[in-house]
Amino acid sequence: MSTTEAPGSSNFIRSIINEDLESGRYDQVITRFPPEPNGYLHIGHAKSICLNFGLAAEYHGRCNLRFDDTNPTKEEAEYVEAIKEDVAWLGFDWGEQPLFASDYFAQLYEWAILLIKKGKAYVDSQSAEQMRVNRGTLTRSGIDSPYRDRSVEENLELFEKMKNGDFPDGSHILRAKIDMSAPNMNLRDPAMYRILHARHHRTGDTWRIYPMYDFAHGQEDSIEGVTHSICTLEFEDHRPLYQWFHKELEIFAPQQIEFARLNLSYTVMSKRKLLQLVNDQHVSGWDDPRMPTISGMRRRGYPAAAIRTFCERIGVGRSANWIDLSVLEDCVREQLNETACRRQAVLKPLKVTITNYPTDKVEELTAPNHPQQPEKGSRVLPFCNELWVDRDDFMEEPPKKFFRLGPGREVRLRNAYIIKCDDVVKDDSGEVIELRCSADLDTLGKNPVGRKVKGIIHWVSARHAEKLEVRVYDRLFNQENPDKAENYLTALNPESLQVTEALAEPTLREAKGGETFQFERVGYFTVDSKESQEGKPVFNRTVTLRDTWAKIK
Ligand code: ATP
Ligand code: MG
Numbered sequence: 001m002s003t004t005e006a007p008g009s010s011n012f013i014r015s016i017i018n019e020d021l022e023s024g025r026y027d028q029v030i031t032r033f034p035p036e037p038n039g040y041l042h043i044g045h046a047k048s049i050c051l052n053f054g055l056a057a058e059y060h061g062r063c064n065l066r067f068d069d070t071n072p073t074k075e076e077a078e079y080v081e082a083i084k085e086d087v088a089w090l091g092f093d094w095g096e097q098p099l100f101a102s103d104y105f106a107q108l109y110e111w112a113i114l115l116i117k118k119g120k121a122y123v124d125s126q127s128a129e130q131m132r133v134n135r136g137t138l139t140r141s142g143i144d145s146p147y148r149d150r151s152v153e154e155n156l157e158l159f160e161k162m163k164n165g166d167f168p169d170g171s172h173i174l175r176a177k178i179d180m181s182a183p184n185m186n187l188r189d190p191a192m193y194r195i196l197h198a199r200h201h202r203t204g205d206t207w208r209i210y211p212m213y214d215f216a217h218g219q220e221d222s223i224e225g226v227t228h229s230i231c232t233l234e235f236e237d238h239r240p241l242y243q244w245f246h247k248e249l250e251i252f253a254p255q256q257i258e259f260a261r262l263n264l265s266y267t268v269m270s271k272r273k274l275l276q277l278v279n280d281q282h283v284s285g286w287d288d289p290r291m292p293t294i295s296g297m298r299r300r301g302y303p304a305a306a307i308r309t310f311c312e313r314i315g316v317g318r319s320a321n322w323i324d325l326s327v328l329e330d331c332v333r334e335q336l337n338e339t340a341c342r343r344q345a346v347l348k349p350l351k352v353t354i355t356n357y358p359t360d361k362v363e364e365l366t367a368p369n370h371p372q373q374p375e376k377g378s379r380v381l382p383f384c385n386e387l388w389v390d391r392d393d394f395m396e397e398p399p400k401k402f403f404r405l406g407p408g409r410e411v412r413l414r415n416a417y418i419i420k421c422d423d424v425v426k427d428d429s430g431e432v433i434e435l436r437c438s439a440d441l442d443t444l445g446k447n448p449v450g451r452k453v454k455g456i457i458h459w460v461s462a463r464h465a466e467k468l469e470v471r472v473y474d475r476l477f478n479q480e481n482p483d484k485a486e487n488y489l490t491a492l493n494p495e496s497l498q499v500t501e502a503l504a505e506p507t508l509r510e511a512k513g514g515e516t517f518q519f520e521r522v523g524y525f526t527v528d529s530k531e532s533q534e535g536k537p538v539f540n541r542t543v544t545l546r547d548t549w550a551k552i553k
Contacts, residue, residue, distance in 0.1 A: 011316055013051070013257055017059065017228060020255060026227040029061030033087070033094075034101075034217070036068045037079035037201075039271035040286040040293045041086045043307070043328070047262045050311035052230055053092040064224055065094035068101050070216045072200040080201075082286070086294040090304050101211075101220050102202045108211045108219060109163070111249050112174060112192055116155045120248050121192060122148055123158040124175050131173075134180075135188055142180035142188045162195050165208035169195050176215075178244060186241045190214055218242030221254045229254040232261040233318065259316045266325045266475045266549075267292045268482050282492060283476070287530070289540045290476040290496050300473060301516045301526025301542030306335040325475065326547045333543055336516060336524045341369040341376060344414065344458045345504035345519040347470065348391040351434040351462065354419065356441075357385040362463075365444070367415040379507050383416055386462035388503045390521075393457040394435060396424065403455035405435060411455040414520060418443040418453050458520045465503040469538045470525065472498045475549070502539065511537045521545070 020026050031052040035045060056063035065087055069075050084098060115121035124131065124145045136142035150158075162172055174193035182188055192215040199205055218241075221229045236258045246253040268274065269292060277283050277291070286293050289300035297307065310331040314323050344367075363383045369376040389405070398406035405411050410420045423436035442448060474496050482491035502519070511517070513529035524542040532538045 012318065013055065013228070013230065013259065013316060014058075016255070016257055017055065020227070021059075025255070028227065029056060029059035030064070030225055030227045031056045031061065031230060032064040032066050032099075032221065032224060032226050034066045034068045034220070035083050036071065036074075037076065037083060038071070038074040039079060039275055040082050040291075040295055042269050042271075042274065042292045042294065043264060043267070043297070043310075044262045044269045044292075046090060046294060046307050047311050047314070047316075048230070048232075049087060049090055049092060050308055051259070051316060053087075054312075055228070055230075061227075062095060063092070064099050064226070066099040066101065066220060066224070068213070068217065068220070069200070069202065070101050070211055070213055072196065072198040072210060075201055077201050082295060086298075089298060090294065090307060099224065100202060101216055102200060104216070104220055104223055105203060105207060105211070107223065108216060109209075111219060112159065112211075112215070113156065115176065115192075115248060116159060116174075117152055118248065119152060120177050121155070121174055122150050122177055123155050123162070123172050124148070124189075125158075125172050128170060135185070136180070138185065144180050145175075145189070148177065148189070159193075162193070162209050163207070165197065167195055169197055171195065174209075176241075176244070178241075184237055184240055186214070186238050187244070190241060214238055214241055215245065218245050218254075218256075219249070219251070222246060222249075222251045225252060226254045229256045231256065231258055233258045233320075234261075258318070260318055260320050262314065263320070263322045264292065264325055264328065265322060265480045266477045266482070268477070268488055270483075273488060282489070289471070289473050289528075292476075299526075299529060300540055301336075301524060302332050303335045303339065303516075306331040309335065326549065329543050329547065333524070333545070336518065336542065340516045340518045340524055342367075342371065342520050343505055343508055343517045344381065344460055345468070345470075345502040345508065345522065345525075346388045346390050346458065346460055346465075347472075347500060347502050347519075347522060349388040349503050350391040350394055350432065352387040352389050352419070352459070353434060353436050354385045354387065354439045355422065355436050356438045359385050361385070362461075365416055379505075381415055381505055382461045382464040384461050384463050387413075387459045388462050388465060389413075389435075389457055389459045393455075394421075394432065396432065404457055405437075405455075410453050411457050412443070412453050414456050414458050416444065416459070417441060418447075418451070458522070460503050460505050462503075464506050466506055466509045468502045468504050468508060470500050470502045470541065471528070471538065472500055472541045474498075508537065509535055511539075513537075516542060518545075 033049050033052045053063045124147045126145055134143040173191050175189040176192055178187045180188050191212045193209045196210045239256050287295035287299050289296055310328045365381045365383050366378050367381045368378045394405040405421050412418045417439040419437040419439045421435050421437050425434035427433050475493055476496045477491045478493035479491035482488040485491040511527045513527050513532050516526040518524050523544045525539040526542045528538045528540050
């Protein structure tokens with residue numbers, strides 16, 4: 001199933017890397033995945049993870065996991081742990097230790113001093129509003145700050161005081177001295193350091209100033225010797241700034257390469273919105289099986305291999321791309337079709353009585369775990385005269401092409417006998433409550449010559465069935481692009497979770513958290529790893545057997 005390509009084939013990033021290796025600009029490939037620990041990872045991050053770790057592996061290089069923790073007000077240790085778990089689960093290895101931007105705070109501070117001494121950085125004391133106005137616009141040049149020509153000594157003194165916590169938040173800021181009239185707004189004396197009296201999840205109260213992302217990111221890459229700094233397109237305009245810092249500081253310069261971020265239909269990916277879904281309890285948490293997070297998908301039963309296949313299949317390019325959610329769901333189906341053991345469970349039960357089968361008899365029928373993989377073994381299905389079948393497998397007035405149960409019609413019970421519907425029993429309101437059928441007891445595991453029975457349906461023994469909680473999950477949003485709605489919350493699918501009960505074959509009682517099965521003819525279901533108990537599994541519907549949304553569209 002792997003579609004990993006050899007280095008050199010396809011993908012514009014590989015071409016750039018190959019050129020860099022051939023020209024001798026770099027002699028190895030070091031990449032990094034740099035999440036900010038301010039939320040859980042989502043499927044968009046998976047694209048970046050697969051790309052960065054994938055390239056490093058292909059070129060026998062290294063990929064660092066580096067937490068970009070420069071903003072103490074939004075970051076938490078909980079997110080660090082969750083991110084590590086997700087990257088590892090996706091199958092990637094970051095080597096000995098994860099890295100943290102906060103480990104470089106002392107070095108970044110020294111570099112800031114160096115730039116001040118070179119006359120390339122200054123402390124600005126304008127108000128935020130003045131600074132915004134004086135920055136100009138895309139069509140209007142900026143205006144130099146009245147503090148731009150402060151002496152090196154004064155700048156050093158002020159910066160030292162900023163660091164010591166002598167000033168309130170927002171009163172001063174350290175800026176790079178580049179060019180207030182640069183057409184690229186990022187070069188109009190960007191902020192390097194701000195005052196922030198905030199406790200950091202790793203450095204505690206050591207720092208009262210924190211580096212801006214733009215001053216930190218490129219230098220972090222440089223410190224780590226990252227050769228190819230792969231990021232999303234919105235950073236293209238920041239590249240000249242990162243290059244300016246590398247040049248002025250005379251440090252190792254990585255090659256930055258931008259690619260288009262993943263957009264997925266029926267999904268929101270902004271961390272702000274995902275956080276709101278959690279905080280306002282539209283979902284049960286970051287790992288709610290409907291969330292586009294890696295942890296949600298894992299809990300839902302998406303295999304890591306399916307996510308990797310998806311990321312390979314969508315490829316990388318430079319133009320904005322929208323991927324239909326069904327592409328991801330297809331990857332999940334393909335993977336689970338190979339790996340999931342088959343089981344029988346009925347979600348909408350209708351009673352069937354086999355009238356010619358002894359009432360006290362129970363047979364133990366053998367059923368293969370996978371129709372194409374005998375090596376997966378088999379299990380035992382108890383059979384008796386009382387069964388459950390799915391209500392949708394019966395029609396009182398079936399059309400010609402309906403090959404399941406109807407009055408007088410024959411069908412095969414999967415892994416068991418051919419039965420014929422002789423009588424339909426209704427209650428007072430006219431609802432069908434039972435089918436009385438006769439079994440052809442000569443048809444176990446064989447089709448007698450000349451008999452054509454097209455339909456096969458699933459069933460469970462009513463006297464042996466386990467009642468299990470099943471959570472039927474569907475898409476969290478019912479609009480293709482929830483971000484387009486006036487408020488994305490109005491695009492929430494009210495039917496994204498329906499809790500119901502399954503009557504299941506007895507073996508399912510022993511199912512363990514994280515195990516996934518195909519409930520034959522129904523869908524793929526995974527044992528919830530959080531809320532299941534020993535002998536009392538709760539099942540999450542992972543995905544339907546076929547795409548049911550294509551029709552709706
Ligand atoms: P924000 O910066 O708004 O908090 P973010 O999604 O950029 O959100 P980061 O933690 O900074 O979050 O992302 C880590 C890495 O994942 C970045 O290198 C970013 O380019 C990449 N990434 C994030 N979202 C996507 C996406 N939808 N597609 C591809 N890569 C993504
Ligand atoms: Mg980011």
